[in-house]
Amino acid sequence: MKYDPINSSLFINNRKNFMAQMKPNSIAVFNSNDIYPVSADSTLPFEQHRDIFYLSGVDQEESILVLFPECPKPQFREILFLRETNEHIAVWEGEKLTKEKAYTSSGIKTVFWLQDLEKIMFELMSYAETIYINTNEHYRANVETETREDRFTKWLREKYPAHSVAKSNPILQRLRSVKDxxxxxxxxxxxxxxxxxxxxxxxxxxxxxxxxxxxxxxxxxxxxxxxxxxxxxxxxxxxxxxxxxxxxxxxxxxxxxxxxxxxxxxxxxxxxxxxxxxxxxxxxxxxxxxxxxxxxxxxxxxxxxxxxxxxxxxxxxxxxxxxxxxxxxxxxxxxxxxxxxxxxxxxxxxxxxxxxxxxxxxxxxxxxxxxxxxxxxxxxxxxxxxxxxxxxxxxxxxxxxxxxxxxxxxxxxxxxxxxxxxxxxxxxx
CATH class of the missing domain: 3.90.230.10 (Creatinase/methionine aminopeptidase superfamily)
Structure with missing residues (x-):
């Protein structure tokens, strides 16, 4: 990133404010954006989804934030899932977030690689009653492309059809409009x-x-x-x-x-x-x-x-x-x-x-x-x-x-x- 590091207290406070408005015994999930193709092997420059950035400070593709404030296991109340980095990726694409750097940026202690997502989500969903999905409800929005968030929501609702569904957007509309x-x-x-x-x-x-x-x-x-x-x-x-x-x-x-x-x-x-x-x-x-x-x-x-x-x-x-x-x-x-x-x-x-x-x-x-x-x-x-x-x-x-x-x-x-x-x-x- 070109910009100077942002104090993680911003994202810690943003998550605290969001979780304070969640329903009892509920989980909220936020996805990063896709890297969008142009043609052949070219892509548009990556732009992080503003909601996951607002709540975590993570500015990287293939990232997922899970919030479960009443989870019986305290270490699972805030979780980041990241694409696993290695030396090959560092050489070809540049260094990605390590678990330690993700904690420094976000203040989230529990960080897993993406391959652990389904296993961890299965356990979390067995404790929860409601799942918050993140839909784009901005008054100017006119989105024809299926997003990474859309695909994840579709998978989640098919995998766990018995859970109640709530919306993150109304909470975020109010929180994000008032600036820290x-x-x-x-x-x-x-x-x-x-x-x-x-x-x-x-x-x-x-x-x-x-x-x-x-x-x-x-x-x-x-x-x-x-x-x-x-x-x-x-x-x-x-x-x-x-x-x-x-x-x-x-x-x-x-x-x-x-x-x-x-x-x-x-x-x-x-x-x-x-x-x-x-x-x-x-x-x-x-x-x-x-x-x-x-x-x-x-x-x-x-x-x-x-x-x-x-x-x-x-x-x-x-x-x-x-x-x-x-x-x-x-x-x-x-x-x-x-x-x-x-x-x-x-x-x-x-x-x-x-x-x-x-x-x-x-x-x-x-x-x-x-x-x-x-x-x-x-x-x-x-x-x-x-x-x-x-x-x-x-x-x-x-x-x-x-x-x-x-x-x-x-x-x-x-x-x-x-x-x-x-x-x-x-x-x-």
Whole structure:
């Protein structure tokens, strides 16, 4: 791993919190992800399933975590199953976790090799009444591929049909959405790496550069600061490309007078950052571009103030819509008649700002969190309003990552990343 070791107290505490919410006499099982094939003998880079990482810190394929807090044998209350390592594997693939290193990372004392799984599970299931399976119930999920977790669940339910079944996901949705201080520091590290990439790009951009060259500048800076990759597919959208919300081709030349919308974030230790900045190719905003830019920035700042404990996500978006409507009226993009005659299900402002303002962020860029429940301290949200103007040839979005705090003053993890229009111009010139 490129990242520094994480204190195992995080994972010990996460398991403790999860097990406290399990039903009596129950077992929970969590699998690592597959290594997914591309073609021939090529594969995609391995990405650990965030749930097993959250609960164990194990960042390796073919790993299984079993939790059984009321097991009659105390040594079986937390178990890791790992792929057995040997000298041959170390030579061809690199060193894998030993039992000792797995304990150091996770705080789990009982570690078996995978070949012992069925034998140990047979004994554990004879003591248990309920089995927790781990299904993906994220509100944005659209998974067509059968995962390693799916295959294991299928085997488990066929092998032990008399056991009751419960779901891990509702517990994890609540636990993962509220961050530990160690997690907040890891997200801050990801944001700090993103800042370095952005400052590098400010000195690089000029008329004639290509979007993919800007993408390359970011990943160069990210990797040299111990990030392994972008947290998500980067958007480098110059000119009218910015009006395509998920533009990822990044293959056009940046022209003088245009703006570049950059939705980019580094990951660090599997934790995400999620930043959007919009900058002028020539180093100066036109008067109209700056007018729209400042309106978007104002909406972002006002929206951020509402991210406090007790806020309901849906109500928050209604209030943000009112602020955006006021700004669009001031820009002459809407008039009073547009607002008076608007469809309540698709307000007038949606013509220019059609996406949501905030989502949970953490181990996943669109992280776990139950949107119908009130916001809590130590949740992390993006704040990302935008105004999109195809007829004028540009779109502007600005985005920061913000921690909800108990005292009601949200903490901006991207406070050091330049955002004011005048500061952007100063740094580019």
């Amino acid at each position: 201080s160690i997690e907040l520091n890891l997200i801050q590290s990801a944001c700090d790496i993103t800042e370095k990439g952005f400052r590098r790009v400010l000195g690089f951009v000029k008329p004639g550069v290509w979007e993919y060259e800007i993408e390359a500048e970011y990943i160069h800076e990210f990797v040299r600061n111990r990030s392994k990759k972008f947290a998500y597919t980067p958007i480098i959208a110059s000119g009218n490309n910015a009006n395509v919300l998920h533009y990822i081709e990044n293959n056009q030349q940046c022209k003088a007078g245009d703006l570049i919308l950059m939705d980019v974030g580094a990951e660090y230790a599997n934790y995400s950052s999620d930043m959007t900045r919009t900058i002028p190719v020539s180093g100066r905003f036109s008067d109209r571009q700056k007018e729209v830019y400042n309106a978007v920035n104002k909406v972002k700042n006002e929206a951020t103030k509402m991210l406090v404990p007790g806020t309901i996500w849906a109500d928050y978006h209604i209030e943000v819509g009112k602020i955006m409507t006021s700004e669009l009226l001031g820009l002459g993009l809407l008039d009073k008649a547009d607002v008076q005659n608007e469809d309540p299900n698709w307000p007038a402002y949606k013509k220019y700002f059609m996406h949501g303002t905030s989502h949970h962020m953490g181990l996943d860029t669109h992280d776990y969190g139950l949107l119908h429940e009130p916001m809590k301290a130590n949740m992390v949200f993006t704040v990302e309003p935008g105004i999109y103007l195809p007829k004028e040839g540009f779109g502007i979005r600005l985005e920061d990552d913000v921690v909800v705090q108990e005292n009601g003053n949200p903490f901006n993890l991207m406070r050091n990343i330049p955002i004011e229009a005048d500061e952007i111009e100063g740094l580019m010139n």
